[in-house]
Amino acid sequence: MFEQFDALLLARIQFAFTVSFHFIFPAFSIGLASYLAVLEGLWLKTGKQLYLDLFKYWLKIFAIAFAMGVVSGIVMSYQFGTNWSVFSDIAGPVIGPLMAYEVLTAFFLEAGFLGVMLFGMNKVGRKLHFAATLMVAAGTFISAFWILSVNSWMQTPVGYEIGANGQYLPGESWLEIIFNPSFPYRLVHTVIAAYLTTAFVVGGVGAWHLLRDRTNAHARKMFSMAMWMAAIVAPIQIFAGDLHGLNTLEHQPQKVMAMEGHFDSHPDGAPLILFGIPNSAEKRVDYAIEIPKASSLILKHDLDAPLAGLDTIPDDEEPPVGIVFWSFRIMVGIGFAMLGLGLWSLLARARRRLYDWPMLHRAALVMAPSGFVAVLAGWITTEVGRQPYVIYNLLRTADAASPLDAPAVGASLLAFVVVYFFVFGAGVWYILHLMHKPPHAGEVGVKRGDKGPIRTAGITPGPSQNPGDPDTLPRNHEEATDGR
Amino acid sequence: MAVNFDLTVIWAFIIAFAVFAYVVMDGFDLGIGILFPTFEVGPERDRAMNSIAPVWDGNETWLVLGGGGLFAAFPLAYAVVLPATYPLIIAMLLGLVFRGVAFEYRWRDPDHRRLWDAAFTGGSLVAAMAQGMTLGALLQGIEVVDRAYAGSWFDWLTPYTLLTGLGTVAGYALLGATWLVWKLDGPSQHHARQLAKRAAWATLVLMGGVSLYNLGLRPEYAVRWLTAPEIYFVAPVPVLTGVVAIMLLRSLSVERHSKPFWLSLALFFFGMAGLGVTMWPFVVPPGLTIWDAAAPERSQVFMLVGVAITMPLIIAYTAWAYWVFRGKVADEGYH
Numbered sequence: 001m002f003e004q005f006d007a008l009l010l011a012r013i014q015f016a017f018t019v020s021f022h023f024i025f026p027a028f029s030i031g032l033a034s035y036l037a038v039l040e041g042l043w044l045k046t047g048k049q050l051y052l053d054l055f056k057y058w059l060k061i062f063a064i065a066f067a068m069g070v071v072s073g074i075v076m077s078y079q080f081g082t083n084w085s086v087f088s089d090i091a092g093p094v095i096g097p098l099m100a101y102e103v104l105t106a107f108f109l110e111a112g113f114l115g116v117m118l119f120g121m122n123k124v125g126r127k128l129h130f131a132a133t134l135m136v137a138a139g140t141f142i143s144a145f146w147i148l149s150v151n152s153w154m155q156t157p158v159g160y161e162i163g164a165n166g167q168y169l170p171g172e173s174w175l176e177i178i179f180n181p182s183f184p185y186r187l188v189h190t191v192i193a194a195y196l197t198t199a200f201v202v203g204g205v206g207a208w209h210l211l212r213d214r215t216n217a218h219a220r221k222m223f224s225m226a227m228w229m230a231a232i233v234a235p236i237q238i239f240a241g242d243l244h245g246l247n248t249l250e251h252q253p254q255k256v257m258a259m260e261g262h263f264d265s266h267p268d269g270a271p272l273i274l275f276g277i278p279n280s281a282e283k284r285v286d287y288a289i290e291i292p293k294a295s296s297l298i299l300k301h302d303l304d305a306p307l308a309g310l311d312t313i314p315d316d317e318e319p320p321v322g323i324v325f326w327s328f329r330i331m332v333g334i335g336f337a338m339l340g341l342g343l344w345s346l347l348a349r350a351r352r353r354l355y356d357w358p359m360l361h362r363a364a365l366v367m368a369p370s371g372f373v374a375v376l377a378g379w380i381t382t383e384v385g386r387q388p389y390v391i392y393n394l395l396r397t398a399d400a401a402s403p404l405d406a407p408a409v410g411a412s413l414l415a416f417v418v419v420y421f422f423v424f425g426a427g428v429w430y431i432l433h434l435m436h437k438p439p440h441a442g443e444v445g446v447k448r449g450d451k452g453p454i455r456t457a458g459i460t461p462g463p464s465q466n467p468g469d470p471d472t473l474p475r476n477h478e479e480a481t482d483g484r
Numbered sequence: 485m486a487v488n489f490d491l492t493v494i495w496a497f498i499i500a501f502a503v504f505a506y507v508v509m510d511g512f513d514l515g516i517g518i519l520f521p522t523f524e525v526g527p528e529r530d531r532a533m534n535s536i537a538p539v540w541d542g543n544e545t546w547l548v549l550g551g552g553g554l555f556a557a558f559p560l561a562y563a564v565v566l567p568a569t570y571p572l573i574i575a576m577l578l579g580l581v582f583r584g585v586a587f588e589y590r591w592r593d594p595d596h597r598r599l600w601d602a603a604f605t606g607g608s609l610v611a612a613m614a615q616g617m618t619l620g621a622l623l624q625g626i627e628v629v630d631r632a633y634a635g636s637w638f639d640w641l642t643p644y645t646l647l648t649g650l651g652t653v654a655g656y657a658l659l660g661a662t663w664l665v666w667k668l669d670g671p672s673q674h675h676a677r678q679l680a681k682r683a684a685w686a687t688l689v690l691m692g693g694v695s696l697y698n699l700g701l702r703p704e705y706a707v708r709w710l711t712a713p714e715i716y717f718v719a720p721v722p723v724l725t726g727v728v729a730i731m732l733l734r735s736l737s738v739e740r741h742s743k744p745f746w747l748s749l750a751l752f753f754f755g756m757a758g759l760g761v762t763m764w765p766f767v768v769p770p771g772l773t774i775w776d777a778a779a780p781e782r783s784q785v786f787m788l789v790g791v792a793i794t795m796p797l798i799i800a801y802t803a804w805a806y807w808v809f810r811g812k813v814a815d816e817g818y819h
Contacts, residue, residue, distance in 0.1 A: 064588045070541055071584035075577045077548050081555065081566030082573050088566075089631055092559020093779045097787045100556040103549045104794040111545045112801045115538025116808055123808050135801075163780070165631075167559075170782045402567040403632050412574045419578050423585055430592040 010409040011083040011401050025069030027375045031198025032062050033137040040133050053443035063446050068427045087400035094168050095150045102146035110139030118446045152183035154391050156251045185244040192237045197371025199229035204368020205435045207361035218439035220355050231342035254313045255385030258324035261285045262309040269293035270307035278321045319387045327380040334374035491784040495557040496774045506546035513540045515660020517608025528672050535667040535813045560777040561767045568626045568633040569618045569640050576614035582607030616652025620645035628771045651690035658683035662745040669812050681736050718761050725754040
């Protein structure tokens, strides 16, 4: 049934589909792991039950998101070989070791301590449990470090040699490869994006419960924490994004040309096209609304600076302009909307209406998933923007695929689509279900086997010995609130 | 070149270690999944799953190290084997998706427990079968031309690969059952012991079948196992396998707790050693030796530094996590 399709196109769709689905979960769990560490740290420092409640509330959600991230991530670690075997063979000596480091320093760390984080509070005590939470949070960050180094090397490859068999081989310095020119910018921009994504989810959930009950102390705390993040981090992110853009202009100019919609060169100051419809066939942007010379001001910090356009790039080296142009605008638009919400929250704080301004809460609720959209849009911008290359200026995507026939790639793509929508759809539904329940005092953590007796003699310490422990909570309360 | 020679061998052993660690550690997780329908709905199933809930994720990470390590240390092998066994790899990945999420979803959604229990079992079974068949497809040989897979669509589907697939399913069931003998008590433990006995016999019969099949599979395999002087070096493997097999069956006929599990691990160890001996020095028989597929020395050295530093730590904190959750599983042991 897939004979009429092109195997390469199907392989690209498959990678885009599986990586986009996967990216959603780490984008959330990187931020959430850190948020959990902050909550547990505050609980240990202040002894306030409120923080422990919030920790347990979000821990249940984290468990599901993390599981989805793990299983969709394993798929990614094999996609390179199944669908992009030529790429794997040629680039393996350079990027393989970086990915091996990701497994060794990040995946094992996360997975090794996750069990203790989820189930071990009353087995190892508070301090060791906090250490486990910190290790999981550190693992999520280290994972981002390595995989973004790999991705950045594919965008701005340096420090390699070309072997006699056509492979890219590592040069003298691994540091040069790891800290390739676009890596620091991409790492900062992406990790901040993950934190913002989580902050807006937390803020949206807090807002939802404030809309229902504005006196809910737990909802107030999470909403307030999230809005601080929005107010402080959104401007930092816009600044970091600007630096990342300048770095891209230096190393991948045609990506920026596509983002800006600059089909033509502008020798004396390029306009900033706010909106318009890129017309690749005619090589122009239709219905453009533009600010004269503003693009030169942003990219070159000079109104009259010349900016080259796609007319300087051979046609077979141009990225698809439409996708990059639009995804970039979606990302930037959401970034400024996030900033706007952050500023609004500051105003609300100044007027002492943070918990008492339904319009603000509705706006936060609407923006709860905005981080995911922005992250994916940004990802599409950078990935599509480096086309037609998979390793920039070295290896074309068309030359990197496995020797597979279209029906094989198409059938596996179909299987991934069906399974992912079913499995991850269910997971998202369960997460939404947990978010729908209001956070409350005496929140329970990840629970298993609720039918049995709650305490097993000899395994858990007595209630008085460990006051923040789940076992000290009244049994009837747990049953009443967990809905089972 | 002399240095590279040694590093390549070291890396072959590191990958083999990662694969072994994966097979035995996720093996008992998958085995429990395979045996899950035989457990009673309620506390028995809950306990079986709780016995691995805190560790399955770490166990599965060894698969990422096996795959990622192969990509890094032997990129050409990775680039050949995955397209050659494409449907098996995809099936394994999708199986692991269902298996992995079932750990969480099952507790979140009691109304659909039946569905997620089926996902847990189905995913485990598909993953185990696909892994075993991938192993068989590798052993029977993969056609390579110009650094790429050159066979056809269904080379991986033969009576031999079905045999290795079934052998892996049986072996994982043995690991899962003996793990539960260790972690459960009372009637559930008795049930696990009965399962372990059957799984042990099935595993031994299928292991024997695969071993005999190997002798006829490729001429060089028969030479390796049946001619002097090589036979003197390789003979200890089947002899020790036989000794372990007898000890395992005896340990299951008496009331031992952890011993059957350790002996099952030993059985897997010798089984894998036997396969390693059969394949050596090829990473993709019949054409690619480990040296043909190896990454350059700089990549090997860089990663070796990482392995030398992180592996002791990984083993230490993994052992700690197991230690935290030691002992018999109680109904509420993990909350």
